[in-house]
Amino acid sequence: MNELIEAVPFLGKRNPKLTKWLIIILALVAPLIAAYFGRSWMRILDFALLYMMLALGLNLVVGFAGLLDLGYIAFYAVGAYTWAFLASPHFGVHMPFWIVLPLGAAFAALAGIILGFPVLRLRGDYLAIVTLGFGEIVRIFMNNLNHPVNITNGPQGINALDSLNLFGWNLSQSLSFGDFKIHYLYLYYYFFLLCVVGSIIFIKRLQISRVGRAWAAMRDDELAAKAIGINVRNMKLLAFSLGATFGGVAGGLFGSFQGFVSPESFSLMESIAVLTMVVFGGMGNIAGAIVGALALTALPEILRNIALPVQEALFGTVILDPEVLRMLLLSLAMILMMLLRPAGLVPAHARYSRPELLKGGA
Amino acid sequence: METLLQQIVNGLVVGSVYALVALGYTMVYGILGLINFAHGEVVMIGALTALQTLLILMGVAPDMAPLLKLAIAVLVAMPVCMLLGFLMERLAYRRLRGAPRLAPLITAIGMSFLLQTLAMIIWGRNYHTFPQLISTAPMQPIPGVFVTPVQVAIVIVSALVMAGLILLVTKTRLGRAMRATAENHRVAALMGVDTNAIIALTFVIGAGLAAVAGVMFASNYGIAHYAMGFMPGLKAFTAAVLGGIGNLGGAMLGGIVLGLVEAVGAGYIETMTFGFLNSSYQDIFAFVILGIVLIFRPTGLLGERVSDRA
Numbered sequence: 001m002n003e004l005i006e007a008v009p010f011l012g013k014r015n016p017k018l019t020k021w022l023i024i025i026l027a028l029v030a031p032l033i034a035a036y037f038g039r040s041w042m043r044i045l046d047f048a049l050l051y052m053m054l055a056l057g058l059n060l061v062v063g064f065a066g067l068l069d070l071g072y073i074a075f076y077a078v079g080a081y082t083w084a085f086l087a088s089p090h091f092g093v094h095m096p097f098w099i100v101l102p103l104g105a106a107f108a109a110l111a112g113i114i115l116g117f118p119v120l121r122l123r124g125d126y127l128a129i130v131t132l133g134f135g136e137i138v139r140i141f142m143n144n145l146n147h148p149v150n151i152t153n154g155p156q157g158i159n160a161l162d163s164l165n166l167f168g169w170n171l172s173q174s175l176s177f178g179d180f181k182i183h184y185l186y187l188y189y190y191f192f193l194l195c196v197v198g199s200i201i202f203i204k205r206l207q208i209s210r211v212g213r214a215w216a217a218m219r220d221d222e223l224a225a226k227a228i229g230i231n232v233r234n235m236k237l238l239a240f241s242l243g244a245t246f247g248g249v250a251g252g253l254f255g256s257f258q259g260f261v262s263p264e265s266f267s268l269m270e271s272i273a274v275l276t277m278v279v280f281g282g283m284g285n286i287a288g289a290i291v292g293a294l295a296l297t298a299l300p301e302i303l304r305n306i307a308l309p310v311q312e313a314l315f316g317t318v319i320l321d322p323e324v325l326r327m328l329l330l331s332l333a334m335i336l337m338m339l340l341r342p343a344g345l346v347p348a349h350a351r352y353s354r355p356e357l358l359k360g361g362a
Numbered sequence: 363m364e365t366l367l368q369q370i371v372n373g374l375v376v377g378s379v380y381a382l383v384a385l386g387y388t389m390v391y392g393i394l395g396l397i398n399f400a401h402g403e404v405v406m407i408g409a410l411t412a413l414q415t416l417l418i419l420m421g422v423a424p425d426m427a428p429l430l431k432l433a434i435a436v437l438v439a440m441p442v443c444m445l446l447g448f449l450m451e452r453l454a455y456r457r458l459r460g461a462p463r464l465a466p467l468i469t470a471i472g473m474s475f476l477l478q479t480l481a482m483i484i485w486g487r488n489y490h491t492f493p494q495l496i497s498t499a500p501m502q503p504i505p506g507v508f509v510t511p512v513q514v515a516i517v518i519v520s521a522l523v524m525a526g527l528i529l530l531v532t533k534t535r536l537g538r539a540m541r542a543t544a545e546n547h548r549v550a551a552l553m554g555v556d557t558n559a560i561i562a563l564t565f566v567i568g569a570g571l572a573a574v575a576g577v578m579f580a581s582n583y584g585i586a587h588y589a590m591g592f593m594p595g596l597k598a599f600t601a602a603v604l605g606g607i608g609n610l611g612g613a614m615l616g617g618i619v620l621g622l623v624e625a626v627g628a629g630y631i632e633t634m635t636f637g638f639l640n641s642s643y644q645d646i647f648a649f650v651i652l653g654i655v656l657i658f659r660p661t662g663l664l665g666e667r668v669s670d671r672a
Contacts, residue, residue, distance in 0.1 A: 068464055070471075118657050124463040125397045126656055129599065133649030136596075144642045272471060279468055320483065327479040334472030338465050339457055 031189045042185040046257060048297040049192035050250050055277040055289035056199050057246025062275070063284035064212060065239035066219030068128040070271055071135025075244040077142060077266035078111050079104035079251020081152065084261045087162035090153065094162055101252045108248025109241040116240035120233055135271055142263040157262025164191065164256040188257055195253065199246060203286055215239060276330045280337055282344025291346050296333065300326035364506035369629040370622060375513045375582060377621020378520040382575040383598030384605070384613035385527060386568030392544045392608035393564050399470035400450060402595015403477035404443050404569050408576030409586045410485050412439040416493055428495035439573040447569025451562050481588040489587045492580040516578045523574055524614055531610060540564060593645060600652040606662030615663060623647055
């Protein structure tokens with residue numbers, strides 16, 4: 001929270017208390033503002049919160065423990081498909097969320113350990129490529145496991161997933177008090193917000209705990225960390241599985257919110273997108289993950305709304321469609337951030353990371 | 363038996379293209395310790411530039427001999443890719459030398475997606491048919507085993523190109539400078555080698571090979587599109603690791619072995635898994651091989667120990 005407050009330009013350092021309340025109020029009224037611009041913006045806000053959870057989880061692996069994971073979206077997929085298998089007409093199973101979500105998280109954590117074990121000895125760039133391969137393998141299986149036994153329904157995906165049902169209270173139905181109606185997108189927003197806040201508190205505690213400090217030591221110098229008695233193997237596995245857990249929970253929430261899962265949502269591009277969010281905001285930094293997720297979910301949408309009419313006015317047709325704009329933005333963000341500001345928009349606090357290590361040669 | 367022979371032929375053809383691409387990865391890695399993630403995209407740019415050239419040529423001079431057209435297309439694609447390789451090194455990677463490992467890798471990933479997006483803007487999302495200028499009429503040297511002239515041409519050309527590269531690296535002054543730079547930048551610089559120029563040259567040569575490989579891929583499958591470079595890029599990287607990254611001979615061996623394993627594996631996976639998996643799982647082979655090699659023999663088939671470089 002302090003990092004987030006300090007990151008706010010002008011006001012953050014002068015009046016932290018006011019800034020804190022401003023952020024809290026903004027988080028609470030954001031969907032009302034979005035609703036003013038239309039339903040689609042509320043959806044985007046909901047997705048921004050899901051991406052925040054993903055970015056927080058990936059930040060744990062990449063930022064805290066220093067393990068570059070390019071297959072992170074596979075854990076999101078595990079969570080989403082767990083929801084699809086256990087809460088949809090696909091197999092005719094409809095379990096309540098308090099079973100499915102933890103199960104999804106557990107499966108994702110297990111997948112994290114399965115990935116973690118063989119790659120323990122790899123470092124840096126090799127690790128990145130192997131995790132990328134893992135993500136692709138998971139996607140290929142999702143795409144092809146409709147034959148000979150139909151498990152994932154192949155590229156068509158699974159639809160009509162159950163929505164989130166909190167002990168009889170269905171979040172997908174708008175609440176109504178007489179004439180006054182609360183649209184279901186608000187309900188999801190506040191539920192996701194709660195999840196994100198919970199994650200932030202958990203990760204913050206984790207960061208300053210023994211485990212968090214062990215990760216930082218391992219990231220900065222693995223040999224030295226070993227020498228002072230840190231069990232590097234267990235710490236790496238813990239990072240993979242905890243990071244995967246966040247992906248799994250976010251995946252389950254995604255399934256329930258979207259009501260539809262298909263392999264297309266879990267492409268390499270999505271892994272890269274989440275990684276860009278972490279890099280853009282600032283690796284090893286909770287506030288950075290949040291700012292990055294928010295910025296890189298909202299910016300493409302804003303561009304879509306500005307760039308499309310401008311193009312139509314100038315050229316008469318749309319030359320760059322929204323998907324191209326998003327990719328362009330993400331890839332440029334990645335390259336330029338690394339070249340110009342490697343510590344990210346919100347550089348990590350000196351207490352948790354050593355920014356001078358980012359500059360020096362390794 | 364015929365299936366096996368046929369898959370070996372297919373594997374050799376694809377493998378020799380992988381080998382060409384793998385050389386680009388391995389040379390850059392040998393000198394900079396950087397995985398140039400965007401190398402696969404250079405293959406794609408090469409193929410699409412050649413396609414564009416061919417389309418223009420067909421419009422301007424429809425009577426030109428097909429082989430001449432193809433040669434011109436390759437000669438246009440190579441400098442374009444070389445320029446691209448040079449620019450990537452100059453504008454992005456050079457500034458990140460000495461930065462921690464993750465920074466250049468993340469930049470390279472960004473570069474890869476940037477190139478894909480640019481190609482999507484220029485050439486659209488569609489699959490383009492790549493004109494078959496060398497005959498694709500299958501011949502049957504052994505009954506039941508089909509080989510097309512295109513495939514023969516691919517194997518011969520890549521063998522020639524690789525032989526040329528080996529001569530360049532082992533027999534010339536320039537090659538000696540490259541090997542010295544790969545061994546140790548600073549010492550090479552002290553001996554009067556312009557290491558910056560050598561590193562740029564490495565990127566340029568790798569990109570030139572990638573351009574040739576791109577045209578081969580497009581001719582072999584008869585299609586070209588904006589995302590065609592990514593998978594072959596990853597597989598070629600796998601081939602480089604399999605052979606021992608940083609080692610030229612290893613990259614060639616790795617490429618051929620990977621091509622063979624993939625083709626033979628795809629031919630038999632259905633029978634081996636009792637119909638549970640089929641040839642749509644073909645892409646998994648490369649990743650599984652990559653994982654196994656890195657875990658059990660990170661030095662690859664011919665390489666020296668590298669896994670400890672953080």
